[in-house]
Amino acid sequence: MSTSQKQVYFFSQGETEGDATMKNTLGGKGANLAEMTSLGIPVPPGFTIATDVCHLFYENNKSLPDSVRAEVETALKRVEDKIGKKFGDTANPLLVSVRSGARASMPGMMDTILNLGLNDETVEGLAQSSGNGRFAWDSYRRFIQMYSNVVLGMNTSLLEMTLEDLKAEKNYEKDTELTVEDLKYLVDQFKTQIADTTAKTFPMDPKEQLWGAVEAVFASWNNDRAFTYRRLNSIPDEWGTAVNIQSMVFGNLGEDSGTGVAFTRDPSTGEKVFFGEYLMNAQGEDVVAGIRTPQPITEIAAKGTGFKSLEAECPDVYKELVETYLKLENHYRDMQDIEFTIEKGQLWMLQTRTGKRTARAAIKIATDMIDEKLINEKEALLRIDPSSLDQLLHPTLDPESERTVIAKGLPASPGGVSGKVVFTSEEASALKEKGEKVILVRVETSPEDIEGMI
Numbered sequence: 001m002s003t004s005q006k007q008v009y010f011f012s013q014g015e016t017e018g019d020a021t022m023k024n025t026l027g028g029k030g031a032n033l034a035e036m037t038s039l040g041i042p043v044p045p046g047f048t049i050a051t052d053v054c055h056l057f058y059e060n061n062k063s064l065p066d067s068v069r070a071e072v073e074t075a076l077k078r079v080e081d082k083i084g085k086k087f088g089d090t091a092n093p094l095l096v097s098v099r100s101g102a103r104a105s106m107p108g109m110m111d112t113i114l115n116l117g118l119n120d121e122t123v124e125g126l127a128q129s130s131g132n133g134r135f136a137w138d139s140y141r142r143f144i145q146m147y148s149n150v151v152l153g154m155n156t157s158l159l160e161m162t163l164e165d166l167k168a169e170k171n172y173e174k175d176t177e178l179t180v181e182d183l184k185y186l187v188d189q190f191k192t193q194i195a196d197t198t199a200k201t202f203p204m205d206p207k208e209q210l211w212g213a214v215e216a217v218f219a220s221w222n223n224d225r226a227f228t229y230r231r232l233n234s235i236p237d238e239w240g241t242a243v244n245i246q247s248m249v250f251g252n253l254g255e256d257s258g259t260g261v262a263f264t265r266d267p268s269t270g271e272k273v274f275f276g277e278y279l280m281n282a283q284g285e286d287v288v289a290g291i292r293t294p295q296p297i298t299e300i301a302a303k304g305t306g307f308k309s310l311e312a313e314c315p316d317v318y319k320e321l322v323e324t325y326l327k328l329e330n331h332y333r334d335m336q337d338i339e340f341t342i343e344k345g346q347l348w349m350l351q352t353r354t355g356k357r358t359a360r361a362a363i364k365i366a367t368d369m370i371d372e373k374l375i376n377e378k379e380a381l382l383r384i385d386p387s388s389l390d391q392l393l394h395p396t397l398d399p400e401s402e403r404t405v406i407a408k409g410l411p412a413s414p415g416g417v418s419g420k421v422v423f424t425s426e427e428a429s430a431l432k433e434k435g436e437k438v439i440l441v442r443v444e445t446s447p448e449d450i451e452g453m454i
Contacts, residue, residue: 005052006050006071007049007050007052007053007067007068007071008047008048008049008050008068008071008072008074008075009022009025009026009030009034009047009048009050010045010046010047010075010078010079011030011033011034011037011043011045011046011047011048012037012045012046012078012079012082013037013040013043013045015078016034016037016038017034018030018031018034018035018048019031019034019035019038020032020034020035020332022034023103024051024103025050025051025052025242026048026050026051026101026242027048027051027100027101027102027103027241027242027244028101028102028103028104028105028353029048029099029100029101029242029244029351029353030048030101030242030244032351032352032353033046033048033244033246033351034048035331036328036349036352039327039328039331041324041327041328041349042346042347042348042349043348043349043350044246044247044248044249044348044350045078045079045082045083045246045247046079046096046244046245046246046247047072047075047076047078047079047244047245047246048101048242048243048244048245049068049072049214049242049243049244049245050242051102051103051239051240051241051242052240053065053068053218053240053242053243054218054221054240054241054242055238055240056068057215057218057219058218062215062218062219063215064211064214064215064218069211072210072214072245075245076096076210076245079094079096079245079247080094082247083247085247087117087206087207087210088117088122088205088206088207089122089125090121090122090124090125091125091128091129092125092129093117093118093122093125093126093129093206094117094247095115095116095117095118095122095126095139095247095248096116096117096210096245096246096247096248097112097113097114097115097116097244097245097246097248098112098113098116098210098213098214098217098243098244098245099112099113099217099243099244099246100112100217100220100221100241100242100243100244101241101242101243101244102221102235102239102240102241102242103235103239104233104235104239105353105354105356106226106229106230106233106235111150111216111217111220111223112146112150112217113143113146113147113150113151113213113216113217114139114142114143114146114248114283114284114285115139115140115142115143115146115248116143116147116206116209116210116213117206117209117210118139118140118143119204119205119206119209120204121204122206123136123137123139123140124136126139126140130250130253132253132254133180134178134179134180134183135250135252135253135254137180137183137184137187138175138178138183138252139250139252139283140183140187141163141183141186141187141190142283142285144159144187144190144191144194144202145159145160145190147202147209147212147213148190148194148198148202150213150216150217150220151212151213151216152194152198152200152202153198154193154194154197154198155197158193158197159190159193159194162186162189162190162193163175163186166178166182166185166186170182174292175286175292176281176292190202210245214243214245217241217243218240218241218243220241221240221241222237224451225447225448225450225451228450228451228454229450232450232454246350249341249343249348249350250283250341250343251279251280251281251282251283251284251341251342251343252281252282252283252286253281253343253344254281254344255280255281256280256314256342256344256345257280257281257341257342257343257344257345258278258279258280258281258282258310258314258341258342259278259279259282259283259284259286259339259340259341259342260276260277260278260279260294260297260310260339260340260342261276261277261278261284261337261338261339261340262274262275262276262277262278262297262321262325262337262338262340263275263276263335263336263337263338263355264325264326264328264329264335264336264338264355265329265335265355265361265365266361267335267337267355267356267357267358267361268357268358268360268361269358269360269361269364270357270358270360270361270362270363270364270365270368271364272368273298273300274297274298274322274325275297275298275301276296276297276298276338277294277295277296277297278294278295278297278310279292279294279295280313280342284339284341284350295307295308295309295310296309296310297309297310297311297318297321298310298311299311299312314342314345316345317342317345317347320347321340321347324338324347324349325338328352330374332352332354333369333374333375334354334355334365334369334375334383335354335355335357335365336352336353336354336355337351337352337353337354337355337356338351338352339351358388358391359384359385359388359389359390359391359392360391360392362383362384362385362388363384365383366380366381366383366384367380391415394415394416395415395416396415396416397416407441409441417437417439418437418439419436419437419438419439420436420437420438420439421438421439421441422438422439422440422441423440423441423442424452425440425448425449425450425451425452425453426452427452428440428452428453429451429452440452440453
């Protein structure tokens with residue numbers, strides 16, 4: 001395959017090199033980041049390494065070709081110029097996120113790394129430039145955890161246990177109670193654990209970190225959970241993934257910062273209501289990891305829950321978020337799944353994509369959008385996945401029947417079921433092989449559970 005064609009596409013206000021039509025080249029995430037930037041929506045500057053490079057990576061013995069590295073270096077310099085920070089600078093460092101993005105949405109199946117560019121020196125620069133030492137060391141701690149798992153192949157639970165042991169020893173309930181000294185201690189412990197477990201030293205050179213992360217994200221295209229997801233959703237193996245590298249914005253800079261995920265309509269019922277969750281003083285993974293309980297975005301959803309909504313807590317940001325989601329839904333003419341970060345009161349959009357929905361919701365959204373003149377009847381019919389209609393035919397429990405409630409949780413599939421309760425995906429798969437019926441119960445779900453959930 002020729003490497004003479006363009007492989008890296010830059011996006012920033014006024015200088016965007018891609019758009020929504022380039023999904024095959026930029027992947028879904030990259031195409032939508034470029035499109036949002038073109039629409040004037042606030043998106044942190046960055047660049048996308050094209051899906052073709054995924055093939056080159058595998059042809060090149062799982063290594064990035066030199067021509068691609070050169071284009072990445074040039075694009076990174078453009079981001080530095082836009083942001084006014086330098087990658088690897090010890091005084092005011094530019095940090096980046098590295099995320100996958102295939103043509104078809106594969107949520108959680110491939111890998112992400114945040115806060116890349118931190119080391120023992122740049123963390124001090126971040127502490128000084130932000131005026132917040134706790135934030136800097138917390139970001140470093142998070143980066144080491146992610147990088148050690150995604151790039152160095154370490155089991156995440158080992159470092160998580162060290163963190164939980166320290167919290168238990170100090171009688172902390174939340175991660176946010178960890179002090180700067182606690183976080184410095186964890187960073188040292190983590191680096192020692194990584195060396196002992198993997199026989200690899202955590203890299204201090206930001207460029208080495210970057211190349212390791214990009215190659216790991218391309219490699220995650222063929223991890224077990226991504227392979228299973230593609231097989232179940234008829235996504236061709238040859239498509240490959242793009243890699244998106246973006247300047248970091250921080251939701252964990254204090255109580256005027258936060259992060260959230262939302263749908264422009266209710267993905268369960270299809271009702272035309274803004275639906276989502278957020279956390280203040282948090283990074284993206286905190287909302288979905290189950291470590292802290294997210295709060296509802298709208299005042300209506302928060303009513304009677306004891307939680308404070310984003311609408312009440314940050315009314316100006318909420319108003320801008322509503323304007324943005326309406327603009328995105330009208331532009332794409334479909335329900336959107338969005339991710340956002342608030343950094344010191346400023347809203348940044350990190351993603352938009354067509355939102356996953358239940359069969360019931362799909363029918364309601366399609367018919368509502370006909371009435372709203374967003375789509376015609378033919379488009380509405382084409383948006384209904386015939387196989388999803390099976391969901392509407394599942395047997396369900398009579399809502400009026402007597403029952404003894406043992407536990408409550410979030411359902412991952414429709415209908416009523418009976419079977420043995422199991423607590424690991426492996427056990428669910430093993431018992432299924434023996435022809436037994438099972439109900440998989442998890443404290444929190446993880447992409448690794450996909451085989452057991454299926």
